Amino acid sequence: MKKIVLPSLLALGLNFGAQAQKLNPTEQKIAQYIDAHFAQTEQLLKDAVNINSGTLNTAGVKQVGDIFKKEFEKIGFATTWVNLPDSLKRAGHLVAEKKGKAGKKLFLIGHLDTVFEKEMTFSPYTYINDSTITGQGVNDMKGGDVVVIAALQALQAQKLLDNATITAYFTGDEESAGKPTSVSRKDFIDRAKTHDVALAFETAVGLHTVATARRGASGWSLKTYGKTGHSSRVFSPEMGYGSIYEAARILNEFREQLSSEKYLTFNPGMILGGAEIKYNEGKANGSAVGKTNIISPETVVNGDLRFLTETQKIRLVK
Numbered sequence: 001m002k003k004i005v006l007p008s009l010l011a012l013g014l015n016f017g018a019q020a021q022k023l024n025p026t027e028q029k030i031a032q033y034i035d036a037h038f039a040q041t042e043q044l045l046k047d048a049v050n051i052n053s054g055t056l057n058t059a060g061v062k063q064v065g066d067i068f069k070k071e072f073e074k075i076g077f078a079t080t081w082v083n084l085p086d087s088l089k090r091a092g093h094l095v096a097e098k099k100g101k102a103g104k105k106l107f108l109i110g111h112l113d114t115v116f117e118k119e120m121t122f123s124p125y126t127y128i129n130d131s132t133i134t135g136q137g138v139n140d141m142k143g144g145d146v147v148v149i150a151a152l153q154a155l156q157a158q159k160l161l162d163n164a165t166i167t168a169y170f171t172g173d174e175e176s177a178g179k180p181t182s183v184s185r186k187d188f189i190d191r192a193k194t195h196d197v198a199l200a201f202e203t204a205v206g207l208h209t210v211a212t213a214r215r216g217a218s219g220w221s222l223k224t225y226g227k228t229g230h231s232s233r234v235f236s237p238e239m240g241y242g243s244i245y246e247a248a249r250i251l252n253e254f255r256e257q258l259s260s261e262k263y264l265t266f267n268p269g270m271i272l273g274g275a276e277i278k279y280n281e282g283k284a285n286g287s288a289v290g291k292t293n294i295i296s297p298e299t300v301v302n303g304d305l306r307f308l309t310e311t312q313k314i315r316l317v318k
């Protein structure tokens with residue numbers, strides 16, 4: 001096996017290479033096919049990476065789609081370009097399908113766009129050393145797209161796809177979905193529902209891992225208020241505890257009640273409290289003025305919340 005670290009390709013390569021002794025004869029043939037076609041596979045990745053396909057560069061996204069479309073057609077997949085209304089300002093999506101009568105129906109997910117827009121300095125497909133490559137979208141996720149194609153080509157060559165039902169769906173606006181998503185994702189959701197298993201080929205954590213779900217992310221803000229006055233009167237019935245103690249109390253309560261919740265993390269990223277605070281939300285910064293002998297009237301805390309399912313989020317927010 002040629003040594004080359006394209007995270008997902010390596011994962012594929014190592015599975016077939018290092019564990020070759022465990023493979024059955026059919027699997028060995030698949031592995032041999034992958035190895036024998038490695039140069040073409042790498043060239044495909046190089047071609048795709050060297051086209052800028054920032055989400056807003058709709059021509060570039062389509063061009064990358066065209067390259068992959070040809071590869072799918074070579075192995076007998078029927079391809080469709082799903083156009084979106086002009087108002088969404090997005091390129092659309094590539095769909096490649098094969099229909100059969102046996103086995104689970106698979107839905108393979110990729111995306112054609114990257115976060116690197118045309119106005120940014122272009123970074124082409126480049127070897128950093130003999131085993132590492134950099135370039136726009138090489139990891140997120142043209143590498144994953146190419147893994148889908150290389151794997152299907154290898155399976156097809158062994159005539160293992162003859163009866164399979166597979167849809168590869170490569171969206172053109174994953175990094176910044178066209179709005180409303182009820183329009184930009186309608187076709188995707190409709191088609192996905194007609195399959196049994198969906199596999200996304202975006203990078204997981206490290207090699208040899210499969211993420212069975214991705215957590216959603218959300219943000220929260222905590223604001224506490226109190227009466228202000230001289231610190232010598234803190235804890236008194238008239239003054240209470242002040243906003244800083246109250247924020248600390250609530251944060252600690254969050255931590256004690258929720259930190260053991262499975263798949264949930266929440267992190268206070270910034271706290272501001274004092275006699276006078278200014279928080280600049282757009283810039284995520286702020287300032288506080290206070291003296292040690294003044295009870296703080298106002299405190300703000302901002303944080304994130306990562307959760308597994310929308311149901312979990314709603315339950316926790318309540």
Ligand SMILES: [Zn+2]
Nearest residue numbers: 140141174202
């Ligand atoms: Zn991605």
